[in-house]
Amino acid sequence: MALTVSQVARLAKISIRALHHYDELGLLRPSDRSESGYRLYSQADLQRLQQVLFFKELGFPLEEIRRILADPTFDLRAALRMQRQLLTERASRLDALVHAVDTALDALERGTHVDKDAMFEAFGDFDPSKYEEEAKQRWGETEAYKESSRRAARYKKEDWKRIKEEGDALFQAMAALLDAGTAAASTEAMDLAEAHRRYLGTWFYPCAHTMHRGLGELYVADSRFTENIDKTRAGLSLFLRDAFAANAERHGAGEPCGSI
Known part of the structure; x- marks a missing residue:
């Protein structure tokens, strides 16, 4: 009705x-x-x-x-799975923040101090300035880098926390597919790859499918990217590269013409 x-x-x-x-x-x-x-x-x-x-x-x-x-390729089931993963990650982070607030309140009421190492534990160790100089040398003349710099200059601490939270959730969702034995060229993996591409477009710079494919190649070619990404799950960098490539092909983008 x-x-x-x-x-x-x-x-x-x-x-x-x-x-x-x-x-x-x-x-x-x-x-x-x-x-x-x-x-x-x-x-x-x-x-x-x-x-x-x-x-x-x-x-x-x-x-x-x-x-x-x-998008004609929109898959409701895959979207719901991705949303569940993102919300689960957010809930975990909020739980950690609630615990940090409770700890601070308890210390205040008791007249004691929270351990300095535990005080900021809930915020993680994300540092957006890491590799900044090298990134400027490698990509400083590109429009993508300039746009990313313009946006980053406006972000506050809470923005960077949200950016990290969303990025981590996408990588965790990809890792879950890898754990489940799902192929990198599957609809679920390609949908998450597309979500990651749009995530970059939302927070940093317009990222065409060809550029996104090149970024996946960088995740494997640069050992620092590989090491950092594979902390989430061994082999995740390779899975991301293949998923980005499959998603690019799904949208008619060929071989990468370079990354940012």
């Missing part, structure tokens, strides 16, 4: 205005209209709305969500 816009708004706990906005963007257009011209939403529309809200909760911009859902 079709639902009206007000019924869907109550069900999804969002505003009618938001649903109208999604319609205008082409993000979620109702399948039908009543004789009076009112929007009517089907079960398939509700399923699409759920995807919109999942991606939105994970921080994806609306335009990016629209592109993802409009």
Whole structure:
């Protein structure tokens, strides 16, 4: 049975205005209209709305969500698996932060101090400035590097934490596929490769499929990349390279013409 816009708004706990906005963007257009011209939403529309809200909760911009859902190769099952992995990683990180807050509160109430090593444990050891000078020497004249530098200059500590969190979650999801024996050329692996490419586009620089394929080659050719990536799971760098290449071919991109 079709639902009206007000019924869907109550069900999804969002505003009618938001649903109208999604319609205008082409993000979620109702399948039908009543004789009076009112929007009517089907079960398939509700399923699409759920995807919109999942991606939105994970921080994806609306335009990016629209592109993802409009992709003819979009796989709902693979998307749900990826979303679950990303949300699980976020939940783990939030649990660690809650524990850190509780520890700080307990120390404050007792009049003691938190151990300096434990104080920032929840934030990890990500350092965005690492290899900065070398990156500038290798790619400083490229538009990708210049765009990445412009964006990075605006990021604050909480932005870098989020960037690390999202990147780690994508690599963990890839590692899970590798553990399960899933082929790098599978739909699931290629969808995650595409998610990683879009992640780079969201946070750093527009990354064409050919460039993304070249980045995968770099993950294997440069031992520092390989060593760091394979800390997540042995052999992950090779799996990423092959998944990036398969995804590039799926989108009609040939051999890499270079990376950033």
